[in-house]
Amino acid sequence: MKKIELLAPAGSLESLYAAVSNGADAVYLGGDKFSARAYATNFNEEKLKEAVEYCHLYNVKIYVTVNTLIKDKEIEESLEFIHFLHSINVDAIIIQDTGLAFLSRNLFPDLEIHASTQMTIHNVEGARLLKEKGFSRVVLARELSVEEIEEISTKAEVETEVFIHGALCISYSGQCLMSSLIGGRSGNRGTCAQPCRLPYELINKDKNISKKGYLLSPKDVCTLSNIDEIIKTGTASLKIEGRMKRPEYVAGVVSAYRKAIDSYYDNETFDLKDEKERLNQLFNREGFSQAFLFGNKGKEMMALNYPKNTGVFIGKTNEDYTLTLTENLNRLDGVRTNKKGFIVEKIFKNGIEVEEAKKGETVVIRPSNYSKNENIFKTFDTILMAELQQSFNDKFIRKIPVKLEVEFKVGEPIKVSCVYEGKTISVYGEKVQCPINKPLDKSRIEKSLSKAGNTPFVIKEIYFAQYEEGFSPVSLINELRRNLLDKLIDNTNSSETIYDIKEKLKQFKELDLEVKNSSLNNTTFITVINKEQLKAAENNGFDNIVVDYFMRDCDLNLTDLGDINFYLRVPSIVKQEFNHICKIIDNNLKHLKGIVTSNLGIIKKYGKEITILGDYKLNCFNGYSPAFYKDYLETSFISLELNKSEISEFTKKNPNTMGMIVYGKSEMMIKEYCPVGSLFGQKKDNYCTNACSEGKYVLKDRKDNEFPIVMDKFCRSHILNVSATNLIPNLEEIKRINISILRLDFTDESFEETNKILQAYKEKSFQSEFGNYTRGHFKRGVE
Incomplete structure (x- = not known):
């Protein structure tokens, strides 16, 4: 049975190491141009090459985002970038722009392309169109239920990929113009200013009633409890969001989902409660949601009161400004109140300064950036972070077991072989000499060959296909070992097809677009x-x-x-x-x-x-x-x-x-989530009570701009521009x-x-x- 792919984000090389070390099957990342996360660290060409070489050592696939909309003046540069990606043997590129998709299929027909979630694929026929146009995978919209994912995954005859953890856009991705039209920072170009994380007031203009809060700010998604159901949909890949997150976050999230996936296939259980607590500590916005996987939950999926990392509640301050802990606390942990965050520089227990305090103990913390009777949350756990960092502090901490076969026969060259990724890799040394004094015995050869050093490999077994008592300098055995390890590394990154970029650009300029005037001209x-x-x-x-x-x-x-x-x-x-x-x-x-x-x-x-x-x-x-x-x-x-x-x-x-x-x-957002129904019409089992028919609604921002909210006949809400x-x-x-x-x-x-x-x-x-x-x-x- 082919296991489902666990796909991890990487905004830096450290995050890449964290993802691979903790069990990712594939990694997605962006270059320093044409990436929909322009504010992530991202990778220049040198680091991209290093990333591909590293991932392929571990048989981990690497997908590179070229998923912004491309202007005409950028086309040639974007093709040169794709040519570079192809030359370093990336496994696929992720694309939003249809013009770039057309060019990629024509100029690089053997390069796999995936459709970004920015292409808003959410039904079977849409997925089929992209398959017809050369896409091998579509990243589905995040608004789908498990039933809809299953329908597309089983009927469209194209691989699908779904988000399982991380930040959720409130608008359908690729359909949001809010950041663009308000401030010129386009989500389609990777520079979204995230206006959805700002406070708003929803007003019924006819009844003069309103609700305030972070009304467009959704909780992050966590599906750790539902991995079984998602795997059964037939989707090919489970994707974690987080290219803007730190490496420890990537390590913790990948590790948790690796355990969940393996437990499903091995029919075993794992400590779900413990893993969810760790995920909660790493990052949450007023908890987590399951997005739309199991129905539209209205305001239950929204972080209406706080749009940033909420952290974990650790207690409410007492009248005397002490804090009785509901969770462990360590010096240098990060904490926050409802208004501000700070680092715990000192902890006092019974008047004595300590490095740590346990759940149930009463302490005083410094600085005292809080009031009495105020909730305190821990947003950064130094112990957890140190533990996660240990999982990738050595980029080769994850070892690949290999078995060596040795032929050591007098008068013939020494041969050391290894079967790796279905290929036999062999190296040859000088001829084995007749021993003048003491022969080189097996144990000494094994000792020299078993040292893999600072490489991703560990020598698990050495088998002698042939052995005769003979002699060879140990230094030559060591050199053979190094040569074999070098060949193993080189073998993982060989590219079968190399294009001439000048020839490709010539073809690009000569492409026939079959342009014809529209019959609707002057209409x-x-x-x-x-x-x-x-x-x-x-x-x-x-x-x-x-x-x-x-x-x-x-x-x-x-x-x-x-x-x-x-x-x-x-x-x-x-x-x-x-x-x-x-x-x-x-x-x-x-x-x-x-x-x-x-x-x-x-x-x-x-x-x-x-x-x-x-x-x-x-x-x-x-x-x-x-x-x-x-x-x-x-x-x-x-x-x-x-x-x-x-x-x-x-x-x-x-x-x-x-x-x-x-x-x-202009339509600025289209949303499956309806703020009107959620905030003005919520019932226990069905949040929609047709509140939208009871007046005209607007969403007022901090600058008193009023954006009209209108509904379609399928209960989706649309935010229109003010003007x-x-x-x-x-x-x-x-x-x-x-x-x-x-x-x-x-x-x-x-x-x-x-x-x-x-x-x-x-x-x-x-x-x-x-x-x-x-x-x-x-x-x-x-x-």
């Missing part, structure tokens, strides 16, 4: 959600209408839309409702002009049957992205994160083929950069406001006050 699309917006569109002579039918507030009947060219907008997330949505599409095919969506599953199912316009959440970011979808899409609306000059570079390769949003409140993007004053500039397919999206606008915007669009001039609008990234872009 304007109007997205509406209600009858009043549709009326304004029709009054202004627009007949290419996109109906946002699956939003909760949509009051339009699809069979009663008159003679307009009707396009159905399908959400970017389609899970258990997939067949329901397909039925609606099928029932309306006769009068449906097309579909607007960024859902890869819907694109796979209908892309060769009906006109599909890729929505902006497809993240088409460079001129090679359309080639990835050329068999499925008529056009795509370009990413909202590109500025004017970057769009111009994009469209040089794809003139008059791409669409652009010129008006609308609508308005590029009507820039229409001439947009025309000059070869964009002629335009779209205006209306969400919560009234008839009057919709009418005003459409009239300004027709006049190509916006004369009203611009203060309530934004140009988005059209002028600034993202780094």
Whole structure:
């Protein structure tokens, strides 16, 4: 039986050693460019090569993230980086950008590519599309249940990978624009500012009631208790999040899950309680959750009161400022109150300074950065950290047992062989001499050959296939041993295919993208959600209408839309409702002009049957992205994160083929978690009591910006930008950069406001006050 893969994070070489030493089957890491964890230490080329060589010694696979969106000006550099990764024999690269995926498959066909979780794969058809496009594995969205994981893993015929421990994004990964649109730091580019970890106030504007807290901050995931159920889904890999975490964290988490996985396959038990306590001490946010694996638990999965490492409760201070411990405490441990954290410099017990204190004892700690009757939490355990550090302080602490076979026969060269990873490795020495005095006996040969030194190997057995009494200098036996160990190390990192990068770049520049003008050229699309917006569109002579039918507030009947060219907008997330949505599409095919969506599953199912316009959440970011979808899409609306000059570079390769949003409140997040239902409508067994129908809700940040929250018909919540993007004053500039397919999206606008915007669009001039609008990234872009 093939065991499931345990995949560990590494933000540094020390974390890599920690992962491998504690039993990881594979490691993922990022280079110093094109990585979605730009603020991790990451690896330069020299360290990447060292990492690959080290991992392959232990038969541990290594996957490198190239998982940011790539601008046109970065394409050549990213291909050179991928060429380097291929040349050092990485096992796979992890990709988000579809343009880069298209190029990788064409230029490096034998290099394995995995789809990043940023590609938001959450249904069978989406996974099948990526398999068709050359991906060998998809990292599934973190919002899936075990049943959904099993369905994709068993039906899509492509390997899947799931997150089992670590930080959880509250928005579907790859679908979040909040950090980008607020501050220009893009999660899709690896520079997320984590606005989800900030405090917010959720307000019902109609009832004037609110709730405050860290309302978008989820607890970390821990599935140690559920490994059996996850393994049974058929997924190929269990992934631990944590490239930003310290090596001791990696060591502790990998060790715990190694024990859990091995216990499953060996049908044994392990100390689950002890391991969970260690994980809790390493890092937690108000405890852990199981994400969405066993249903949507609402606010139970949220760290509403504290967004950072909570630590472990160790007691509440007494009236006299002493502390009666509920856990052991050592000098130099890190602790925190509700307001601040500090290092314990001194501990006093009965007035005497001590190095440690035990559970149940009453102590005074210094500095006294706390008040009486205040909860104290331990966030850093020096004893635990020292113990974990011991597990990887020598990078070769994990030894690989090998068996040597020796041929020692007079008149023939000494031969020492080893079967390693299915290959026979042999070295030869000088001919064995006839002994003049005393022959070299077996025990002396064994003693010389058994010293593996500072290598990952340990000589477990030495077998003599042939032995005759003869003589050879011990120094030559030692040299043979060193040569064999060197060959073992070299053998693990041999690469069978080496590409000429100059030739590859030549091929890249000559690639035929099969660009053709879209039949929708010079078309304007109007997205509406209600009858009043549709009326304004029709009054202004627009007949290419996109109906946002699956939003909760949509009051339009699809069979009663008159003679307009009707396009159905399908959400970017389609899970258990997939067949329901397909039925609606099928029932309306006769009068449906097309579909607007960024859902890869819907694109796979209908892309060769009906006109599909890729929505902006497809993240088409460079001129090679359309080639990835050329068999499925008529056009795509370009990413909202590109500025004017970057769009111009994009469209040089794809003139008059791409669409652009010129008006609308951008969707900043789409979430399986609903703050409205969780905080205002929670029941014991079902948190949703339709609270969203009882008023208009906004999420207010620290700067008093109010972000509208809207719901779709499948109880997913969508956070919209405070201000609508308005590029009507820039229409001439947009025309000059070869964009002629335009779209205006209306969400919560009234008839009057919709009418005003459409009239300004027709006049190509916006004369009203611009203060309530934004140009988005059209002028600034993202780094």
